[in-house]
Structure formats: C-alpha cells, structure tokens
Amino acid sequence: MEAEFAEIGTERVIKGFLTYRVTDPIMLAKGNLFGHSADTPISLPCWLSQEEVDYYVTKFDKNSGFSGGINFYRNFNRNWELMAPWVxxxxxxxxxxxxxxxxxxxxxxxxxxxxxxxxxxxxxxxxxxxxxxxxxxxxxxxxxxxxxxxxxxxxxxxxx
Structure with missing residues (x-):
C-alpha cells in the first residue's frame, strides 16, 4: 500500500482521503484510488484549502508517510489482544x-x-x-x- 501511495503522491492521497464521500468501504483499487484515476483532478471543498493540504503533505512526507496509519490496520488483531483487559x-x-x-x-x-x-x-x-x-x-x-x-x-x- 505504501508503494501505491508513493506512486500517486502524498498530496493526492491526502486529497483523496479528506474528500472521499462514499459511505461504502473505501475502495483503493490499483490505478483508481478513491474512485478516481490518477490523472483525474480532485477538487477541494470550501472547507479545505490548498494551504492546509500542503501542510499535511509536508508533515506526512517529513515523518513516516502513511505507514503508521496502515500499520494500525495491519496490527488490528494485536490491538484487540492488547485491549483485552478492558473488555x-x-x-x-x-x-x-x-x-x-x-x-x-x-x-x-x-x-x-x-x-x-x-x-x-x-x-x-x-x-x-x-x-x-x-x-x-x-x-x-x-x-x-x-x-x-x-x-x-x-x-x-x-x-x-
């Protein structure tokens, strides 16, 4: 997943996540992430400025990219195990x-x-x-x- 995100770029991933408006599960089909082909522009809604997108891009690129969020889902079963004492x-x-x-x-x-x-x-x-x-x-x-x-x-x- 990290490789696919790297291929389309942090900015496109950020825009895709923040503007996704489908209540079905996220579809991250190769070449068509968030229901858009890689060359389809993603318009920003009134509540999201390009300056904000740029800020997030800078922070994600500076740190570990999307690995932390993706690893949360990769580790989902372990998370349940760790939370077991509080069930x-x-x-x-x-x-x-x-x-x-x-x-x-x-x-x-x-x-x-x-x-x-x-x-x-x-x-x-x-x-x-x-x-x-x-x-x-x-x-x-x-x-x-x-x-x-x-x-x-x-x-x-x-x-x-």
Missing part, C-alpha cells in the same frame, strides 16, 4: 457523540445499530446525546468547525 469496562464520564452522516465509519456494518439501539449507552452510562450532522464526512472538525465548536462549548457549559 466490558464502562466509560463513566458525561459524553456526547457527534458524527457525520457521510462518515464511512458510521456506515460500517453494525455501527449505526450499536449507537442508536442503546447498546452504546450501556458502555457509556452518562452518555447524553447523539448528533448526526447531515452532509458531513469523517473530517467533521474541518468540515463544520463552527458547529462542532458550538456543540463542544454547549456540552462543557452545562458543568459550570
């Missing part, structure tokens, strides 16, 4: 959950049902609210920064 543990602090309706993680099999059925609340007893923002993907803090900040501020103000 069944509850999160006992007030919480609010905010997600975009276009976030592909929200559309993974079983996730919506888990969140909305009450199962999530069993693990987070002080859970207060689910907010599903329309037209928003995985980069919710970038896409709707003002709304996210308001949700966070409102949440914390209740504790004054």
């Amino acid at each position: 069944g543990a509850k999160i006992n602090v007030p919480a609010k959950f905010i997600v975009g309706d276009l976030d592909r993680v929200y559309h993974m099999p079983g996730i919506k049902e888990y969140i909305h059925s009450g199962e999530f609340k069993k693990k987070v007893p002080l859970f207060q609210e689910i907010v599903v923002m329309e037209g928003v993907g995985h980069s919710i803090n970038m896409e709707k920064a003002d709304e996210i900040n308001k949700h966070i501020d409102d949440f914390f103000r209740q504790f004054n």
Whole structure:
C-alpha cells in the first residue's frame, strides 16, 4: 500500500482521503484510488484549502508517510489482544457523540445499530446525546468547525 501511495503522491492521497464521500468501504483499487484515476483532478471543498493540504503533505512526507496509519490496520488483531483487559469496562464520564452522516465509519456494518439501539449507552452510562450532522464526512472538525465548536462549548457549559 505504501508503494501505491508513493506512486500517486502524498498530496493526492491526502486529497483523496479528506474528500472521499462514499459511505461504502473505501475502495483503493490499483490505478483508481478513491474512485478516481490518477490523472483525474480532485477538487477541494470550501472547507479545505490548498494551504492546509500542503501542510499535511509536508508533515506526512517529513515523518513516516502513511505507514503508521496502515500499520494500525495491519496490527488490528494485536490491538484487540492488547485491549483485552478492558473488555466490558464502562466509560463513566458525561459524553456526547457527534458524527457525520457521510462518515464511512458510521456506515460500517453494525455501527449505526450499536449507537442508536442503546447498546452504546450501556458502555457509556452518562452518555447524553447523539448528533448526526447531515452532509458531513469523517473530517467533521474541518468540515463544520463552527458547529462542532458550538456543540463542544454547549456540552462543557452545562458543568459550570
């Protein structure tokens, strides 16, 4: 995967990840990553500037590129093993959950049902609210920064 990402370039990968709007699993077919051929321009949405893209590109290129994120998925089973001591543990602090309706993680099999059925609340007893923002993907803090900040501020103000 790192070789394929290197072939198309860090900038294209960053743009592809941040602008991906398909709620199905990410398709990273060779030569057609994120549903675009390598020569198809990726337009930036209003919430993402070229300056921001350039910043991310610089940081990824300076460090280990995408290996860290990719290695997380390569090590998925080990991560479960390491977290085993906390299976069944509850999160006992007030919480609010905010997600975009276009976030592909929200559309993974079983996730919506888990969140909305009450199962999530069993693990987070002080859970207060689910907010599903329309037209928003995985980069919710970038896409709707003002709304996210308001949700966070409102949440914390209740504790004054």
